[in-house]
Amino acid sequence: MKKQKNNIFISTLKKIKVNNDILIRTSLSIFFTSIFIVLFFAFGGLLYFYNVVVVDKFSGYDFQVHFIDVGQGDSILIKFPNNETMLIDTGDREEGEKVSSYVNNFLRKEKLESLDYLVLTHPDADHVGGAIDVLNTVKVDTVFRPKVYTNLEAEQISTEEEIMISTTQTYDNVINLIIEKGCNVYYNEKGINMNLGGCEIEFLSPELNYYSSTNSISAVIMMTYQTKKFLLTGDADIQIENTLIEEYGEYLNADVLKVAHHGSNSSSSSELLEIVSPQISILSVSKNTSLPSVDVINRLNDINSKVLTTSSNGSIALTIENNDIIIATEPSPKIDIAMLISIYVIFLIFAWGIKLKNNQNIRRKNVIKENKLNNYDI
Ligand SMILES: [Zn+2]
Numbered sequence: 001m002k003k004q005k006n007n008i009f010i011s012t013l014k015k016i017k018v019n020n021d022i023l024i025r026t027s028l029s030i031f032f033t034s035i036f037i038v039l040f041f042a043f044g045g046l047l048y049f050y051n052v053v054v055v056d057k058f059s060g061y062d063f064q065v066h067f068i069d070v071g072q073g074d075s076i077l078i079k080f081p082n083n084e085t086m087l088i089d090t091g092d093r094e095e096g097e098k099v100s101s102y103v104n105n106f107l108r109k110e111k112l113e114s115l116d117y118l119v120l121t122h123p124d125a126d127h128v129g130g131a132i133d134v135l136n137t138v139k140v141d142t143v144f145r146p147k148v149y150t151n152l153e154a155e156q157i158s159t160e161e162e163i164m165i166s167t168t169q170t171y172d173n174v175i176n177l178i179i180e181k182g183c184n185v186y187y188n189e190k191g192i193n194m195n196l197g198g199c200e201i202e203f204l205s206p207e208l209n210y211y212s213s214t215n216s217i218s219a220v221i222m223m224t225y226q227t228k229k230f231l232l233t234g235d236a237d238i239q240i241e242n243t244l245i246e247e248y249g250e251y252l253n254a255d256v257l258k259v260a261h262h263g264s265n266s267s268s269s270s271e272l273l274e275i276v277s278p279q280i281s282i283l284s285v286s287k288n289t290s291l292p293s294v295d296v297i298n299r300l301n302d303i304n305s306k307v308l309t310t311s312s313n314g315s316i317a318l319t320i321e322n323n324d325i326i327i328a329t330e331p332s333p334k335i336d337i338a339m340l341i342s343i344y345v346i347f348l349i350f351a352w353g354i355k356l357k358n359n360q361n362i363r364r365k366n367v368i369k370e371n372k373l374n375n376y377d378i
Contacts, residue, residue: 036345054105055317057328063199063225065256065318068102069310069330070095071286072262073126076232077103078223079110082197086117087134088221088232089127093170096133102315103138114139121188121219121234123148123171131174135181143178146206146217147187150175164217188219199225204248205240215261216240222254228320229253231276233260233267241272249275255325256280256318259300263292273303280325282316283309 058064062081070091078086085107090099103115118140120128134140148164149157150172157163166172178185186192192203205220218234231254236244241260244252257278260267262285281300283292292309300307308316314330 032345032348036342039341039345053315053330054102054109055315055328055330056109058317058319058326059109061319062197063319065223065230066102066106067258067282067284067310067316067318068099069313069315070099070126070130070284071311072284072289072291073130074121074234074258074262074284075099075102075130076258077106079106079112080196080199081225083110083112084116084196085110085112085114086119086196086201087115088119089121089234090118090130090134092126093129093132096130099130100133100137103134107138114141116141117144118142118183119144119188119219119221120146120174122146122214122217123166123168124214124235125168125170127234128174129170132177135174135177135183140178140181140183142184142186144186144188144192144203144219145175145178146214146219147189148214148217152176188217199223204244204252205236207243213237218260220244222252226320227323228255228325230256230258231278232258235261235264235267237261237266238269238272241267241269245272245275252276254278256282257305259283259292259296262289263296265293265295268296268299270299270302273299273305277303278305280318280327281305281307283307283311285309285311287311 055066062079064077064079066077068075068077068091073091073095074089075091075095076088078088080086087099087103090096107113107115115134115138118131118134120131120143122128123146146164148166148171150166152172153175154163154165166175188203188206190203190205190207192201194201200223202222202224203219204222206217215235215237216239218236218240220234220236220240221232223230223232231252237260252272252275254276255278257273257276257280259281263283285291297307308327308329310316316330317328319326319328
């Protein structure tokens with residue numbers, strides 16, 4: 001009888017201990033998991049899962065210019081003070097998803113619904129390829145396109161004039177989709193001028209019916225807001241630069257220059273850079289190419305321009321505040337720190353689990369010993 005009572009007492013104690021162990025382990029797990037979640041988010045661990053990061057430092061600002069990191073290609077998103085938006089180029093086909101995600105995230109953050117203007121500076125794939133994804137995921141009202149005809153369009157045109165015809169399927173696909181979506185379409189042309197909520201957009205190039213290569217028909221845009229000027233040059237080459245210098249001279253002076261053709265040496269002559277004399281120069285480049293050219297970087301250093309590349313900074317956003325240009329860059333994912341913390345916390349949880357398991361085994365052995373001693377008592 002005494003033995004039976006003892007056994008019930010001991011097994012109750014055992015149950016309480018086991019329940020306590022589970023409780024302690026659960027509490028510790030919850031505790032460490034909570035710390036992990038807080039630290040993971042605090043150190044930007046979330047960026048591990050999302051590779052499209054909108055530079056949102058200027059969220060809600062009237063005027064924002066975003067140079068989206070599309071490797072070697074261009075894609076510039078602008079929000080104007082009247083809440084209209086413009087995307088100049090879309091990166092290449094592989095970057096389309098990133099650009100459309102960036103634009104969609106941006107529009108959502110700004111509580112806007114559509115892209116008012118899409119400008120395709122010239123037909124090269126690294127400028128128009130991503131437009132397929134953009135057009136399929138964002139409502140685009142108006143498109144400015146190069147006067148380069150698709151093969152289908154060329155078949156339908158009867159003209160004696162020399163016309164420029166697309167040489168890539170990518171460009172044909174983009175233009176066909178623009179037509180299919182029913183966007184308003186205009187050809188890029190020198191002289192186009194728009195005032196969007198006090199921000200002036202002016203096409204300085206191309207002159208229609210002037211062709212030698214796809215880069216030489218690149219749209220060049222001067223954007224002026226308050227006292228600041230932005231010169232966006234697409235892939236314009238030195239030949240175009242010389243024409244611009246001849247026609248516009250000192251008017252080309254700007255605070256921000258989107259350096260032409262990803263810093264290629266066939267653009268950005270010393271003559272042009274001295275006239276533009278930008279405080280800030282942005283280069284849309286990839287880490288994996290020979291661009292920007294060292295010569296162009298040297299020429300930019302010679303005029304004391306602050307050089308920012310998308311390859312080093314990721315996407316870059318600019319705004320104007322108190323008559324100054326303010327820069328924000330993509331936050332670098334501190335994923336190494338986040339991962340280290342994760343490994344450390346997981347290790348701790350396992351270590352505690354093993355320790356508790358050992359304690360539990362020792363207690364179980366003690367209980368068996370106690371049982372044996374109690375048996376001898378009788
Ligand atoms: Zn290009």
